[in-house]
Amino acid sequence: MDVRAYDESAKFRAAIGDFYTADPVRHTLAVTVIHRFLDDPAITPVMLTVHDEQGLHGVAFRTAPWPMVVSGLPVDAAGPAADVLAETDPALPGVNGPRENAEAFAGAWAARTGATVREVIGGMLYRLGDLAEPAVAGRARLAGEADVPLLVAWRRDFQVESRGHDRYTERSEELIRRGFALGDGVLIWERDGQPVSWANVGRPVAGMCRVGPVYTPPEHRAHGYGSAATAAASRWALAQGAGHVLLFTDLANPTVNSIYPKIGFRPVGPTAELEFTVTS
Incomplete structure (x- = not known):
């Protein structure tokens, strides 16, 4: 897999297209954080995409000091993403997302950095009927x-x-x-x-x-x-x-x-x- 990091939010937005907005329920946190904070000059975002032979395979980002948002990072992309982030964002404080994706990335991060992992919140996403x-x-x-x-x-x-x-x-x-x-x-x-x-x-x-x-x-x-x-x-x-x-x-x-x-x-x-x- 090819992991690409971005230092400009405009390039990141162009790369991900409608990846998040195509499923705004699953990606609710990503959609709202991008809308509200990605272009905030007081915040330095960390942004990456993961590509395979079919094209865009996964997306992850964070706006400091918050954790990495991984609702768009498939389990099989956790390792390659952790490899890159261990170099580009070694002070990564944590991860947030659907439990399966968050745990997959946390396991990969711990294996590569020796970090310990602590659960801050075990949550549930609800939708109004x-x-x-x-x-x-x-x-x-x-x-x-x-x-x-x-x-x-x-x-x-x-x-x-x-x-x-x-x-x-x-x-x-x-x-x-x-x-x-x-x-x-x-x-x-x-x-x-x-x-x-x-x-x-x-x-x-x-x-x-x-x-x-x-x-x-x-x-x-x-x-x-x-x-x-x-x-x-x-x-x-x-x-x-x-x-x-x-x-x-x-x-x-x-x-x-x-x-x-x-x-x-x-x-x-x-x-x-x-x-x-x-x-x-």
């Missing part, structure tokens, strides 16, 4: 400028709770404002005028929207606010013309994996985010 909105006290509203400080704090709390740290602490406000600028649906669920939950959903890209983050502060949990906010965000996405409304969950959290099916989400397949650590 028929939306069933729960009866929950309160109402949804679109967030605005006055909500930015609250959303920055909630975003940080969500990252720390779900991943143990916030990779983008210094850019939290910028990322919240970027969502507004891109036309995201930023929904806050209020009860008696008090914000109690937040759900974000991107505008449709290739007919697909993904809900997330969804965050409810601990003191407001167990009242259905997260479900209500998620349903409101999903309704907003459908109104924007989304053909697929998706979300990721952490399988270690039994609560979210029970509430999302109740509002109409159905499992697509398991995912994994795996972290690499170099041992001395």
Whole structure:
């Protein structure tokens, strides 16, 4: 197999064509990250394609400091890709994608670099079927400028709770404002005028929207606010013309994996985010 690395996003886009957008459900993370971050001057992307005798066989990329996205990297391409990345991106922090693909690449990476592999999140990708909105006290509203400080704090709390740290602490406000600028649906669920939950959903890209983050502060949990906010965000996405409304969950959290099916989400397949650590 022929592995090709790219140092210009325009050349990478030209090389992959509609590879990701042809299946925006499987490649939801890749589609949205490319749309939102690939051309960000503050980020240096790592991009590669894998070719065989039939042509384009696989694609992988990452936007630092995030892991490599491998939904488009077949299992049989994991070894050749790891060989190249061990030279071009030796500080690769991890990998994210469908579990089979993520584990295949992690195994190849560990074999070539001696890195240890730790599972950060074992997840599930869900797709909305028929939306069933729960009866929950309160109402949804679109967030605005006055909500930015609250959303920055909630975003940080969500990252720390779900991943143990916030990779983008210094850019939290910028990322919240970027969502507004891109036309995201930023929904806050209020009860008696008090914000109690937040759900974000991107505008449709290739007919697909993904809900997330969804965050409810601990003191407001167990009242259905997260479900209500998620349903409101999903309704907003459908109104924007989304053909697929998706979300990721952490399988270690039994609560979210029970509430999302109740509002109409159905499992697509398991995912994994795996972290690499170099041992001395």
